[in-house]
Amino acid sequence: MLKATTAMRILIIDDAAQIRRVLKAMLVGRGYEVWTAASGEEGLETFRAALPDLVVLDLALPGMSGVEVCRELRRDSAVPVIVLSVRDAEAEKVGALDAGADDYLTKPFGTEELLARIRSVLRRRHPHAEAEMVRLGALTLDLNRRALLSAGANGAGEEVKLTPKEFELLRFFVANAGRVLTHRRLLQAVWGPDYGEETEYLRVFVNQLRKKLEPDPAHPRFLLTEPWVGYRFDLPEGG
Helix, strand or coil, X not given: CCCCCCCXXXXXXXXXXXXXXXXXXHHHHCCCEEEEECCHHHHHHHXXXXXXXXXXXXXXXXXXXXXXXXXXXXXXXXXXXXXXXXXXXXXXXXXXXXXXXXXXXXXXXXHHHHHHHHHHHXXXXXXXXXXXXXXXXXXXXXXXXXXXXXXXXXXXXEEECCCHHHHHXXXXXXXXXXXXXXXXXXXXXXXXXXXCCCHHHHHHXXXXXXXXXXXXXCCCCCEEEECCCEEEECCCCCC
């Protein structure tokens, strides 16, 4: 049997040797190429040498913190980053997401959950960032026309009215589909750099978008809440 030469490369940065061993064995067994590092400094060196497709980053590192590592990675690369944190490290988790991390897992976590997050992040890689038309279930977002369209009874698209801020927020969600976006990041991206604490703005606009996007706004499929952190926009398969 020929060995695949296009295996995705993953870098694990975690100071716990047992976690590194377990995750490496599990990921290698699933066909990934894996590098490991025990500190932020070593992780950055390994990253520059290995050029991985994804980084799994523990936040509680000795010396250079996981948030600092994430910020440093983002200076030169858009490689996806999944951060690992303990349950009571909420502020650090939010800091990493604001610094550019794509997703997070709270310890302890199941290996299947980690594998699912890895597949999701690798599959995404911003496929809709430059798209002109994006399918959202029964709706279509036309970025050129700045319009949200639904299929009419005669097959013609009927416009679902969006305010300018609703459109900008939805466009940012779609461009970052699959990523956990903090309240601060959303506010600064859509309302401007002077914003960051006005979470009530987001609650109002997210609720408005859900009424226009979701088949059942009380049980959203696309625009999901990440408690205490922010929101994540999930596109349907093939969307």
